[in-house]
Amino acid sequence: MYRAKRLTHFAAALLATALLLSGCIPKIAAKPTRTPVTLRFGFREHTVDLENLFAKFHEENPWITIEPVPLNRFNYGDMRTAVSAGNLDLFKDTTGALAMAQDGLLHQLDDMQVAAWNEIRNDYYDNTWEALTIDGQLWGIPAALDMMVAYANMDQAKALNVDVPQGDWTLFDFVDLASQMNYPEGTPYSSSVKLFGLCTDPRQIDPVIFVYLYGGTIVDDLNNPTRPTLDDARTIEAVDWYVRLFTDYQVAPDVDTIRTAFRRGGVYEAAARGRCGTWLGWLSGRGGQDMGFEWGLDYRILPMPTAAVDFGMGDVEGYFVTKDCADPAAAIELIRFLSNHVQAAGTKLAPRKSLVASDEYEVLVGEELAEQIRELSGDLIIIPTEAMAQLEGVGGELIEIVQLCITEDISAAGPLQEAQQKLEYVFESQ
Numbered sequence: 001m002y003r004a005k006r007l008t009h010f011a012a013a014l015l016a017t018a019l020l021l022s023g024c025i026p027k028i029a030a031k032p033t034r035t036p037v038t039l040r041f042g043f044r045e046h047t048v049d050l051e052n053l054f055a056k057f058h059e060e061n062p063w064i065t066i067e068p069v070p071l072n073r074f075n076y077g078d079m080r081t082a083v084s085a086g087n088l089d090l091f092k093d094t095t096g097a098l099a100m101a102q103d104g105l106l107h108q109l110d111d112m113q114v115a116a117w118n119e120i121r122n123d124y125y126d127n128t129w130e131a132l133t134i135d136g137q138l139w140g141i142p143a144a145l146d147m148m149v150a151y152a153n154m155d156q157a158k159a160l161n162v163d164v165p166q167g168d169w170t171l172f173d174f175v176d177l178a179s180q181m182n183y184p185e186g187t188p189y190s191s192s193v194k195l196f197g198l199c200t201d202p203r204q205i206d207p208v209i210f211v212y213l214y215g216g217t218i219v220d221d222l223n224n225p226t227r228p229t230l231d232d233a234r235t236i237e238a239v240d241w242y243v244r245l246f247t248d249y250q251v252a253p254d255v256d257t258i259r260t261a262f263r264r265g266g267v268y269e270a271a272a273r274g275r276c277g278t279w280l281g282w283l284s285g286r287g288g289q290d291m292g293f294e295w296g297l298d299y300r301i302l303p304m305p306t307a308a309v310d311f312g313m314g315d316v317e318g319y320f321v322t323k324d325c326a327d328p329a330a331a332i333e334l335i336r337f338l339s340n341h342v343q344a345a346g347t348k349l350a351p352r353k354s355l356v357a358s359d360e361y362e363v364l365v366g367e368e369l370a371e372q373i374r375e376l377s378g379d380l381i382i383i384p385t386e387a388m389a390q391l392e393g394v395g396g397e398l399i400e401i402v403q404l405c406i407t408e409d410i411s412a413a414g415p416l417q418e419a420q421q422k423l424e425y426v427f428e429s430q
Contacts, residue, residue: 034063037327039334042082042091045070047284048346050338057337064330080105089325090335092143095131097320101139107321107328109138116336117141123352127223131316131382140318141335144348146284147380148209148313150174150305153277154298156181156195160188164300167375171213171307174198174278178251181277196258197251199267199276206280207242207402208395212311212381213304214238218394219427222381226427228394231420239398239412243405265291272296280304282315283373284348301372314380317348349373390426397423 043050054066069088071078076096082088083105091097100106121129125145132140152164162180165173175198182197200206208218216238219225229235245252255266262269271279272288274297288295304312319335321328338344342355342364350356362370383391401415 034061036063036065037330038065038067039089039326039331040067040069040087041334042069042071042079042088042093044073044079044093046073047289047348048092048344050344053338053341053344057334060337061330061333064327064334066334083322083324086322086324088322089327090319090321090331092317092319094315094317095140097318098132098134098139100320101134105323106139107323107325107331109141109321113328113332114138114141116332117339120339120352123354125314125351125353125380127314127380127382128316128351132318140320141339142316142351143319143335143338144317144345145351145380146282146315146317146348147376148280148304149283149376150302151271151279151281151286152177152300152302153181153271153274154300155274156187156277156297158298165302167303169302169305171210171305174305175245175249175251178278179249182251184250184253193275195275195277196253196267196270197277198245199258199271199279200245200252201255201267202242202246202402202406203255203399205395205399207239207399209280209311209313210242211235211238211398212313214241214307218398219391222383222391225387225391228420228423228426230394230398230416230423236411236413236416239402239405239416243402243409243412246406247409283376286369289347301369301376303376310379312376312380314382316351316382317345387427393426394423 041050041054050068054068058065069082069091071082076094079088079091079093079097080100083091083100097106101108124142128142128145129138132138132142154164156162157164160181162177164177178197180197181195183193183195185191185194187193187195200210211218214234214237216235217229217232218235220227220229246254253267253270258270259266262273262275265272267276267279268281268291270276271281272291272293272295274295282290283301284290286299286301319338321331321335325331339352340355342350342358342361345351345355350361355361356370356374365373397419398416401412401419404410404415405412
């Protein structure tokens, strides 16, 4: 009897083996597998450390191998070159990458592909998703958020016994702080230490930002511009006020003088070397992260000061899938994974509010810095890519007028009215 059972079991085993070899066993008995794929991921070097996250993702998804492709941080053409050559499957970059969509280099995202974000979409800061669209079509998924902030030199504030505001403050509080730390001929404790109250470069974007902080505008709607507003009375008043920071209040140093003293970076180098009391800058640049050397000073991050209106300026970085991607579905899986991790934002801010509020973020940047960042406004103006060329033209005109007014010490009314007439129909060509 026992021998008969053994033979029966043996026969059953032979039958099962035969069925297995012939492919007749039902497929539910076989464990599903995925075709192995390698994803080449492009990013700016020294802006984010993704090694541990890539390893964790591969452990959970062993059929997906990630090949990091670091590219030059400051050469923005490198990313386009790599994408054009078919050397990347996906990448992380600024909204400038949207120009590649218009050239047919990016994979178009549809509703099904981004459905995995539906349950967390409301957790993202306002306007981050919209910043990655062209004509309503989504091309990227928010990866990081940057915002313009105010900085205060705490070493000099302590040395001069100056109180620095903690949070809510006005534009005039900002200028008052700059005045209290303005010693261009040398500080009371050292004649050799020259300190400039407010470091601002009228040849860069600062004039436009200060015009908005004051309550002026350069266009009717930054999110959907249809006409310039350079001749608006409030804009003229705002430009005249900014010019007076140099000519009357003298809290802002002459740009040529600064560039002579700090040849590598002008006012930005002066700030990094501790020679400025206050200045505006991107959050991602804190501590010198965008300069190649650390700031040698203690500083405080403050929200943008307000005057007539609240104004915050932001910039978005996105994850983009290329048209040559070996497996877009796998790329989407990786992006969704990275979206849950605050470290993936690198030197910038995670675009999700819950990640910024998390204990993990506090451990990552430190309790004090995390608290300062959480006080920053989430209500940001993010410049739309579709109107970027026209906006740059209007902003560039205002910047030229500011320089003229500083040099000639004249009112901005006449030059701004002339510029308005010249640019009146600039947005009709969109």
